[in-house]
Amino acid sequence: MNFDELIMERQSDRRYDTSRAVEDEKLMECIASARLAPSACNAQPWKFIVVKNDELRTKTGDYAASMGMNxxxxxxxxxxxxxxxxxxxxxxxxxxxxGKEYTLIDTGIVAYHFCLKARDLGLGTCMIGWFNEKKTKALLGVPSSRRIPLLITVGYRAGELREKTRKKLSDIYSIDKY
Ligand SMILES: Cc1cc2nc3c(=O)[nH]c(=O)nc-3n(C[C@H](O)[C@H](O)[C@H](O)COP(=O)(O)O)c2cc1C
Known part of the structure; x- marks a missing residue:
């Protein structure tokens, strides 16, 4: 896949082939690609927890599901x-x-790196920002001093590739002045 194909192919996948596990090697490849993401002052303020244990994984998923979401x-x-x-x-x-939260910008970029690599390997992902962070941190043993800005669900896509829903190109840029 070239770059344009890859960004068209990546979408938020919310249906997975549940009969097909994600290979550990592929998850490691995604993290290896994410590691190369840029960050402010090269701070690399991130750590990935791969939730493998079935009970922990389903509980983590459960903590993301509320108010009809996720x-x-x-x-x-x-x-x-x-x-x-x-x-x-x-x-x-x-x-x-x-007055800018560079670390949050960094985590967005690193998450996208992860998701693009996942797609490159034939996997589907969805970034999840809506979840019970407190319960998730306790479950996964994350120190109280740390945050979890995002979860990423990963699996083999079961749904179709959708058309992208985006603002018109002409609505998102101007030249020289705002
Ligand atoms: C920071 C962030 C948080 C998100 N949180 C959720 C979420 O909690 N649940 C969900 O289903 N999708 C979530 N998404 C996915 C977006 O809804 C999705 O990227 C957007 O609608 C564009 O669709 P696409 O990713 O299929 O191109 C999130 C995306 C980002 C970048």
Whole structure:
């Protein structure tokens, strides 16, 4: 797949082939690609928890399902929790001086790297920002000083590739001035 094909092929997959497990090697390849993502001051403020144990995985999925959202997570063959680690000094100082949460930007980029590589390997993913973080942290033994900005569900896609729903190109840019 070339780059354009890959970004068209990646979508938020919310239906998985539950009879097909995700190979550990493929998950490791996704993390290896994610590792190469850029980050402010090269802080790399992330850690991935691959939730493999069935009980932990289904509980993690369950903690994402509420108010009619994310019921599909319980059936995800694999779930990866992205932990926000402490950034290095320069990234932290830069964030304060600029009033920007660089670490959150970093985690978005690293998550997307993961998802693109997953698609490259034939896998489907969905980034999950709606979940009970407190319960998930307790379940996975994440220290209280850390955050989990995102979960990523992973599995072999069972649904169709959809048309992308996006704003018109002309609505998202201007030249020279706002
Ligand atoms: C930060 C973030 C959080 C998201 N959280 C959820 C979520 O909790 N549940 C869900 O089903 N999709 C979630 N998504 C997926 C978006 O709904 C999806 O990316 C968007 O609708 C565009 O569709 P596409 O990914 O299929 O191109 C999230 C995406 C991002 C980037």
């Amino acid at each position: 019921r599909f997570c319980i059936d995800a063959p694999a779930i990866v929790a992205l932990v926000l680690e402490k950034p290095n000094f320069t990234s932290k100082v830069g964030s304060v001086l600029q």
